[in-house]
Amino acid sequence: VTSAISRPDRTRFEQLRPHARTSRRIVVVAFGLAIVLTAVAGSLPDAPILTLLGILLALGLGVVLRWSVHSTADLPDEQLDERLIRERDAAYLTAYQLIATVVVIMAVGLDMAVPLLERSATTEISDITRLTGALLPAIPPLALFTPSAVLAWRRKEV
Amino acid sequence: MTTASKAADEPIHNRLPVLRAERRLSRRDLADAVGVHYQTIGYLERGEYSPSLALAFRIARYFDLPVEAVFSDRPFQPMSSVVYDQRGGPA
Secondary structure, eight states: OOHHHHOGGGOTTGGGSOOSHHHHHHHHHHHHHHHHHHHHHHHSTTOHHHHHHHHHHHHHHHHHHHHHTTTGGGSOGGGSOHHHHHHHHHHHHHHHHHHHHHHHHHHHHHHHHHHHHHHSTTOOHHHHHHHHHHHGGGHHHHHHHHHHHHHHHHOOOO | OOHHHHHHHSOOEEOHHHHHHHTTOOHHHHHHHHTSOHHHHHHHHTTSSOOOHHHHHHHHHHTTSOHHHHEESSOOOOHHHHHHHHHTSOO
16 A cells, blocks of 8 residues: 555645545535536637636546545555455446436437537527537546546545 | 345344454454454445355354354344343443
């Protein structure tokens, strides 16, 4: 077990790391809201700055989530003990299921929304393109940090 | 099923708190000796995590005890009552 994991109280950014379970869960909720903000902002016309802000916020909160679980989600087996490996693997399974659910909901939503938009007389092609493109910026932070978010949500201790 | 709920369904009982107290070991000391994260010792002591066979043997070897003296699938009797029964009365 590496010193980074066995001595978690000696990380460089200790002050920024959420210690209590409640504060970790607040960061997880904020991360989820940032993802939603990114998707909504992406669907709005002429809101690139808000979209960028949403992406940056989601990435920033994702980094805080990684700190909060000592990057457990990203470390190889050699640097974890058997309990942490089991926790990490369970978190990855849940994260995979969550991401798959979100992506399927997005795909089904688009599949239903696009024909409706096409039938509308006032809809332009750019509306459909924008709606499709809106969901894409939300995917990378979701894929990158959901395992850490699951771990942060579940973990009882520091 | 999560690790915690599985552990709750099939608990492995242990005497780690007593053994640590007898030897005045901190969780960190024991964790470093057997090569796990210090919180894992806490999880074991609270019955929230069942160790692998390899870890159970490492811990037992560290205390120089047979594995069944440290871990059991049945609740342990309090150490005081075990000692009292063996001596047939108070010391």
